[in-house]
Amino acid sequence: MKNMKMILQYDGSRYQGWQRLGDSDRTIQGKIEKVLSVMTGEDIEVIGSGRTDAGVHAIRQVANFHTESSMVPEAMLDYCYRYLPEDIVVLDMQEVDKMFHSRYNAKAKKYLYRIWNDRFHNPFYRKYACHIPNCLDIDSMRQAARFLIGEHDYTSFTTLKSKKKSKVRRVYSIDIEIKDKIIDIIFYGNGFLYNMVRIMTGTLIEVGLGKISPDAMENILSGKDRSLAGYTAPSNGLFLYEVEY
Amino acid sequence: MKNMKMILQYDGSRYQGWQRLGDSDRTIQGKIEKVLSVMTGEDIEVIGSGRTDAGVHAIRQVANFHTESSMVPEAMLDYCYRYLPEDIVVLDMQEVDKMFHSRYNAKAKKYLYRIWNDRFHNPFYRKYACHIPNCLDIDSMRQAARFLIGEHDYTSFTTLKSKKKSKVRRVYSIDIEIKDKIIDIIFYGNGFLYNMVRIMTGTLIEVGLGKISPDAMENILSGKDRSLAGYTAPSNGLFLYEVEY
Incomplete structure (x- = not known):
């Protein structure tokens, strides 16, 4: 199992905030999880460093997710860029230590x-x-x-x-x-x-x-x-x- | 008859450009003429310094129009700010010489x-x-x-x-x-x-x-x-x- 760390940038104007709300498609977390789930064929859960409210933007939000996918980080980055809406961009993707947690480890x-x-x-x-x-x-x-x-x-x-x-x-x-x-x-x-x-x-x-x-x-x-x-x-x-x- | 000179700022993203197209409401000129016509009770024609294409923005576009209205420029400015859509702002409004023409006089x-x-x-x-x-x-x-x-x-x-x-x-x-x-x-x-x-x-x-x-x-x-x-x-x-x- 790999642990992937992402740096995210988004224009929050169109969204109800970071946190996924049921099956809603109007959240940042929801949008990203959908793309990553299709990409990996797994049911991906994305952990953010913290929630941002409706309308709040991010220059460099951090999030991580676990996957068995053999895809290289660069290919994941390209996939996200292609399939995410244009107001959400994954700027960086790296494999990190299994124990890394975006929220708990934020200093x-x-x-x-x-x-x-x-x-x-x-x-x-x-x-x-x-x-x-x-x-x-x-x-x-x-x-x-x-x-x-x-x-x-x-x-x-x-x-x-x-x-x-x-x-x-x-x-x-x-x-x-x-x-x-x-x-x-x-x-x-x-x-x-x-x-x-x-x-x-x-x-x-x-x-x-x-x-x-x-x-x-x-x-x-x-x-x-x-x-x-x-x-x-x-x-x-x-x-x-x-x-x- | 007064000749009013305006400085305009707009985000052109939503528009088909500056120039009014028939009764279309999706042009900057059309939007402004509509507001000024209601404001003055006259049929206002706005002369721009030049056309901007669909999607092109303006930091300081210049335009002028003729009116018999007795409204002071400050009140016109407030009226425009209140009734124009939020992606078009009139930054300045002044009475100028009768001969001033936004397009012909642009140097x-x-x-x-x-x-x-x-x-x-x-x-x-x-x-x-x-x-x-x-x-x-x-x-x-x-x-x-x-x-x-x-x-x-x-x-x-x-x-x-x-x-x-x-x-x-x-x-x-x-x-x-x-x-x-x-x-x-x-x-x-x-x-x-x-x-x-x-x-x-x-x-x-x-x-x-x-x-x-x-x-x-x-x-x-x-x-x-x-x-x-x-x-x-x-x-x-x-x-x-x-x-x-």
Whole structure:
């Protein structure tokens, strides 16, 4: 039995997200499993490094699957390129150690949240950035972001209700880069809770708009209450950027 | 009677091009005229700086129209933003001299042709760049481009059949910029014939692939025969970048 590791890139606009939903064909996982199952003649299950929500994109998602197929990785890559829809591309395919697990072994992740900050939306970015027409105070956003770095209980920044699982994560850095009218926020951490990047982004946007003061971040974090944080920024601006092992 | 000048941005993917075709709703001109006609209660005709083909995009297209409307330009801008589809945006609206004509007064134009040069296509650029999987020799392309600069009869680079009209144009510059896997070719000239930018691009791509030698450009130009030049590069990589008056 071989264990194959893939690097995937996808435009999530048309999909209900990563995770397969029954026999639905509108998920990334579902699309890939279908192609790999036909390719190998086996019933392939693909393990992703994590789920991405409906509309969320990936620059370099990681996934793995087990197969008895004798096909070489290069041929698998070509097969996937030929049969996957054009908004999903397998960039790399390699045989890895039998024990490798895309989700359990992930040590850190990077997400990119892209904002288009101009009066009118940009027709070319309407699916790949969140449009904020108002002026954003970037200094305040950077100040606020500093409070979110470190090891914290991020209960205020998730919509996951489960009380059993730890909400403690470590965020290594949050970088805010401006290129003309594009604001890129890059989140880097050892793991992110459900909706955490989108709620952190929504909160930073509200700071940028002057609705939340940067200093309020401390209380938002320590309050451990979702209602204290800002809104959930829309999915179209979010990209899973990289997964580290 | 007021003469209004507009700056337009559009994603041409869904459209049959700029020029209105009968009562078709699948053209940029048609969409804009419909919105402006409802806005003013008049039968508005929009004059564009030039046509863009099916699938071609615009960063800053220029157009003008005449109206008796007393609406201020800012209100017109807001109205267009609200009622145009999200892949067409009016970026600017100003009253100009009665004599201004978007097409007749255009002095120069800039086009951008974007190539995604990597083994696999990029899901985020599939509508906004032409995918060339093979390695391109940029030095040869730049060498070939130099022959296309200047005042020439560009008969070899157009599919326009009319023999009456002059095919002489002046190309000021052709710049080839590389950013990672993106190759941008920027064409700047006093006017471009039908399909001229796409045929020049297709020819430069064939030079980059080693199918045409850079030195052959001189004979392709002087031969005044479309069959001598390279293929017509696809419309999805082409952007009308700017119009000068």
